[in-house]
Amino acid sequence: MFLTEVARSATFRLGLRMASAFLVTALLLLAFIYWQTAVHETRRIDAFLTAEAAAVAQESPHHILAEVRQRIAIDLHRVNILALFGPDLRPIEGNLTAMPRGLPADGQAHPVVASLQAPPGTAAPPAPGEADRPPVVEQTVRAVARRLPDGTILVIGRNVDELARLRDTVLRALTLGLLPVLLMSVGAAAVLSIRMLGHIRRVNDAIRGIRQGDLRGRIPLRGAGDDIDQLTISVNGMLDEIERLVYEVRGVGDNIAHDLRTPLARLRVRLERARDGDTSADALRAVLAKAVTDLDQTEAIITALLRISEIEDGQRRAAFRRVSLQAICSEVYQLYLPVAEMRELSFQLETPGDAFVVGDAELLTEAVANLVDNATKFVPDGGTVMLALDADRSPPRIRVRDDGPGIPAAERAAVLRRFYRGDKSRHIKGSGLGLSLVQAIARLHGYTLRIEDARPGCEFTLFCGPEPAGAATGTAADRHAAAGAKTPPADAPWPVITGG
Numbered sequence: 001m002f003l004t005e006v007a008r009s010a011t012f013r014l015g016l017r018m019a020s021a022f023l024v025t026a027l028l029l030l031a032f033i034y035w036q037t038a039v040h041e042t043r044r045i046d047a048f049l050t051a052e053a054a055a056v057a058q059e060s061p062h063h064i065l066a067e068v069r070q071r072i073a074i075d076l077h078r079v080n081i082l083a084l085f086g087p088d089l090r091p092i093e094g095n096l097t098a099m100p101r102g103l104p105a106d107g108q109a110h111p112v113v114a115s116l117q118a119p120p121g122t123a124a125p126p127a128p129g130e131a132d133r134p135p136v137v138e139q140t141v142r143a144v145a146r147r148l149p150d151g152t153i154l155v156i157g158r159n160v161d162e163l164a165r166l167r168d169t170v171l172r173a174l175t176l177g178l179l180p181v182l183l184m185s186v187g188a189a190a191v192l193s194i195r196m197l198g199h200i201r202r203v204n205d206a207i208r209g210i211r212q213g214d215l216r217g218r219i220p221l222r223g224a225g226d227d228i229d230q231l232t233i234s235v236n237g238m239l240d241e242i243e244r245l246v247y248e249v250r251g252v253g254d255n256i257a258h259d260l261r262t263p264l265a266r267l268r269v270r271l272e273r274a275r276d277g278d279t280s281a282d283a284l285r286a287v288l289a290k291a292v293t294d295l296d297q298t299e300a301i302i303t304a305l306l307r308i309s310e311i312e313d314g315q316r317r318a319a320f321r322r323v324s325l326q327a328i329c330s331e332v333y334q335l336y337l338p339v340a341e342m343r344e345l346s347f348q349l350e351t352p353g354d355a356f357v358v359g360d361a362e363l364l365t366e367a368v369a370n371l372v373d374n375a376t377k378f379v380p381d382g383g384t385v386m387l388a389l390d391a392d393r394s395p396p397r398i399r400v401r402d403d404g405p406g407i408p409a410a411e412r413a414a415v416l417r418r419f420y421r422g423d424k425s426r427h428i429k430g431s432g433l434g435l436s437l438v439q440a441i442a443r444l445h446g447y448t449l450r451i452e453d454a455r456p457g458c459e460f461t462l463f464c465g466p467e468p469a470g471a472a473t474g475t476a477a478d479r480h481a482a483a484g485a486k487t488p489p490a491d492a493p494w495p496v497i498t499g500g
């Protein structure tokens with residue numbers, strides 16, 4: 001069962017495929033070596049022998065005889081074959097005891113088995129009764145026979161036993177070497193796939209746990225830092241996002257129920273009292289007016305929720321156009337100027353240059369308006385609110401700063417959740433959906449929203465692009481000080497356009 005699992009695993013199959021590729025390569029190499037040693041070398045010897053026979057044949061019979069004798073005398077190892085036979089094939093001179101069988105006298109090289117006189121001291125002792133016969137050894141040779149003008153036959157040859165032995169050794173070494181390498185490849189593939197199977201089993205266990213409802217479960221990393229780990233990190237990132245969304249949806253369900261129940265319960269009590277009491281027409285009208293206000297609040301919550309869902313759907317990307325961030329900031333500034341004036345706020349707009357992005361102008365205006373709405377809402381009477389566009393930064397960024405109560409570091413992530421309202425601001429009207437909307441709009445555009453301490457108050461930065469690395473260090477106040485801001489935010493460091 002386990003073996004079948006290993007054999008069917010992708011790693012094992014990959015290992016086998018690589019072993020097969022190696023085998024084919026080794027066989028090709030083998031073929032090449034065989035060709036080099038056997039074919040090529042034999043051809044070379046044949047050409048040499050043919051030329052040699054032709055050259056010797058030019059000499060006079062007397063010279064040929066002397067040459068044969070001389071060459072035999074110096075070739076102690078019998079590597080060369082040289083012999084002269086009479087027209088009746090009887091040996092006249094040379095180191096062959098007889099004309100090799102099947103060797104035609106055509107001047108071409110042929111493979112033959114030749115009977116040679118053994119070099120002194122190499123042959124076995126002669127059998128009893130054969131003492132007068134010279135010792136003979138048989139060898140595989142390449143030989144050329146050529147009939148000379150006087151009818152005699154010249155045989156020139158070369159012992160190719162060495163060549164054959166060398167070729168056999170190479171073939172045997174490669175064949176014997178291949179087997180262990182093949183076995184090792186299959187073994188390595190099996191070990192790798194067993195290790196991989198162990199990891200896959202752990203991944204499967206983790207996935208099973210997640211499917212059974214453990215949303216906090218994550219796929220284990222192998223720790224090798226390889227592409228599989230990269231994939232695991234991506235999948236775990238996706239699971240983080242799914243977990244966040246699932247908990248958010250659960251929380252949203254509870255919060256919707258809670259937030260809608262309050263105005264509806266209030267409405268019900270009012271209507272019941274009006275129905276049961278002895279109420280005048282004017283009092284009834286007042287109850288109805290309050291009832292409409294309660295219904296408006298309920299409708300506002302539902303509208304805001306539907307709007308967030310619509311934005312998160314991502315459909316609105318189709319309507320993206322080139323948008324001027326300066327125009328958006330100016331529009332929001334003009335929109336909130338009356339509110340700021342009413343609350344006697346110092347409301348400043350700093351847009352020294354313009355920057356253009358591709359996005360949804362209406363949504364971006366809504367996002368900036370929500371940030372300014374919060375600032376003007378939570379800052380105490382007479383406080384300062386600043387709306388700035390850093391057009392020359394990359395990416396451009398819109399900042400909204402106030403010197404109000406600020407948001408404690410521990411609450412900065414929470415305020416982005418739907419319906420979350422800080423303790424300090426519960427007494428101020430709102431349903432805790434504004435920043436969720438801003439966050440949804442930022443995500444739709446691929447922007448980042450950051451909340452920082454402005455000492456006093458807080459600063460919201462909307463990066464119109466991915467947040468650059470290193471941008472999140474220090475507080476907003478620190479960065480302004482480092483950038484050479486002469487006065488702290490409360491002392492109006494952005495005096496470009498001031499209202500209120």
Ligand SMILES: Nc1ncnc2c1ncn2[C@@H]1O[C@H](COP(=O)(O)OP(=O)(O)OP(=O)(O)O)[C@@H](O)[C@H]1O
Binds near residue numbers: 378422
């Ligand atoms: N500029 C700010 N200063 C202090 N606290 C803030 C500021 N902006 C947001 N907050 C805190 O974050 C919470 C969530 O803000 P959000 O805009 O989502 O909701 P809201 O303003 O209370 O209601 P809504 O925007 O739906 O009318 C606020 O209730 C408040 O506690």
Ligand SMILES: [Mg+2]
Binds near residue numbers: 370374433
């Ligand atoms: Mg708000």
